[in-house]
């Protein structure tokens with residue numbers, strides 16, 4: 001109670017003192033002034049006093065880092081003095097006399113070390129002494145911040161958080177702050193997960209350079225994430241923020257699963273194909289990839305196994321294992337390969353059958369395959385039967401070579417074939433030739449051919465009607481029997497026999513050849529070469545003779561020694577010589593007569 005009372009008493013005294021004229025000096029200053037380095041700072045000192053300016057004294061001080069008050073300026077009504085030897089000596093000036101109740105301390109070229117407290121002290125002869133203080137705050141805009149990510153891949157399996165990158169901002173004041181972001185989330189220290197390592201360097205200029213390293217455990221998804229730094233710094237009257245570029249890091253993650261597949265061929269595989277099996281993990285770290293099939297292990301560098309000319313033995317399950325070379329963890333997968341096959345076709349009962357005429361023939365054709373097959377029988381390139389069984393009645397028409405083709409419709413180019421030869425036993429049968437009546441010019445050569453069906457292959461003998469054997473020119477076995485050719489020189493009309501025989505019987509065919517004379521043999525087709533030459537020569541001689549004859553006639557006509565039936569009148573009128581009589585006499589005769597007349601001009605008319 002006593003303490004409170006004495007307090008009130010003291011307050012009352014002070015109020016009285018002020019009110020009654022004995023007023024003290026008052027100084028007013030801003031708490032702080034903020035400027036950029038290199039700019040100019042102006043510190044205003046306002047004061048009030050009853051005293052006129054004549055009795056006033058103004059002094060400026062600053063507080064040294066050691067906490068001492070250091071005078072830099074003095075002024076009174078008579079003089080203004082800048083103290084020598086202080087850091088401000090050359091850079092300060094004070095304007096105003098103080099008459100308006102304020103003076104301004106101007107500091108040019110502000111430095112970082114100018115960030116101190118300034119004191120304005122005002123002393124009045126009558127009102128006493130008072131001081132005010134202003135803190136000068138200086139600022140430097142930092143350089144653009146930089147970011148650098150770790151260039152090598154970063155494994156997600158590191159024991160402790162690996163380094164992700166470093167951010168740096170240089171020459172800021174006051175000290176800028178760096179904050180790391182992953183995508184849009186700021187990062188903070190989390191033991192064992194995220195570690196931020198900041199460091200600050202004080203440059204000789206007094207400015208700060210700041211770096212921040214980020215260490216962080218990554219997960220696979222971080223491959224798609226980005227990182228950046230945000231830098232905050234103060235400027236006079238504000239707080240600013242600037243961001244770095246975004247960076248990506250290469251995240252290394254081992255496979256957690258592998259995929260194995262047949263890359264080629266697409267679709268069904270058949271024996272002989274080149275098969276390519278691919279295996280790839282879902283990771284991106286170095287791994288050893290092995291592909292195994294029935295204890296047959298193949299290490300591959302790129303997870304590709306190429307097998308050329310596969311057989312059905314290559315069918316089965318293919319395992320692929322991928323072992324990470326860093327963690328030694330292994331993952332595996334498998335795929336099943338099936339190699340389709342089509343064995344050679346087999347014809348039963350046998351490939352060459354001998355059957356009696358009229359007998360029923362039944363043959364089968366089969367090829368073992370992993371897939372459905374389709375069988376057709378062909379004869380002379382034409383399909384004659386579908387399905388694997390061939391049934392037919394043995395005749396000379398059905399005898400011959402059959403091809404059975406077995407194919408797998410599902411796979412193009414998968415096909416096999418086998419032949420079946422059916423020989424139908426029976427006596428020879430000579431096929432009727434185009435013509436057996438042949439006309440040939442004398443001394444020419446004619447080819448006679450004989451097509452014989454029958455099995456066993458008949459023996460062919462060519463002969464003439466007088467029993468002479470003709471040597472066979474050529475002979476070949478055909479599907480159905482034998483084809484035999486003989487060349488005959490035509491010397492006279494003749495008959496040639498083709499006699500065919502085998503164990504079952506005989507057959508014969510007669511060819512009648514008529515020899516015709518070369519002269520009369522005008523038809524070019526059958527005229528032998530020598531004959532043609534003779535004819536051409538004869539024709540040329542005839543033409544020459546006619547030409548000579550023509551010339552002679554023309555010559556005689558010009559001489560007027562001849563007259564045709566048409567020119568008779570003119571000639572008689574023009575010519576009046578004695579020849580006229582001869583001509584007149586001939587005029588009744590035929591052309592031949594005239595010609596004879598001309599030829600035998602001097603003959604007497606009685607001779608004709």
Ligand SMILES: *[C@@H]1O[C@H](CO)[C@@H](O)[C@H](O)[C@H]1NC(C)=O
Nearest residue numbers: 094095096097102103104106
């Ligand atoms: C002091 O000087 C500065 C420029 O030198 C001027 O802008 C300012 O108005 C002056 N102040 C007074 C009180 O004279």
Ligand SMILES: *[C@@H]1O[C@H](CO)[C@@H](O)[C@H](O)[C@H]1NC(C)=O
Nearest residue numbers: 223224225226227246247248
């Ligand atoms: C980072 O990488 C991902 C995937 O490659 C990409 O989509 C994204 O745009 C990248 N981000 C940056 C900042 O480069």
Ligand SMILES: *[C@@H]1O[C@H](CO)[C@@H](O)[C@H](O)[C@H]1NC(C)=O
Nearest residue numbers: 174175176177232233234239
């Ligand atoms: C920097 O961080 C410190 C501590 O969190 C804080 O006091 C200061 O104001 C920050 N500076 C900037 C420029 O954000």
Ligand SMILES: *[C@@H]1O[C@H](CO)[C@@H](O)[C@H](O)[C@H]1NC(C)=O
Nearest residue numbers: 293294296297298307313314
């Ligand atoms: C076993 O591997 C070898 C080499 O890759 C290969 O040539 C062979 O065909 C394989 N055998 C089987 C049955 O897979």
Ligand SMILES: *[C@@H]1O[C@H](CO)[C@@H](O)[C@H](O)[C@H]1NC(C)=O
Nearest residue numbers: 317318319332333334335336
């Ligand atoms: C093959 O892989 C499948 C999964 O793709 C799995 O279910 C199966 O057990 C594997 N087979 C063998 C024999 O390992």
Ligand SMILES: *[C@@H]1O[C@H](CO)[C@@H](O)[C@H](O)[C@H]1NC(C)=O
Nearest residue numbers: 461462463497498499508509
């Ligand atoms: C060929 O057949 C004919 C007609 O049957 C016969 O006259 C002739 O003697 C036979 N020739 C031979 C060499 O057998």
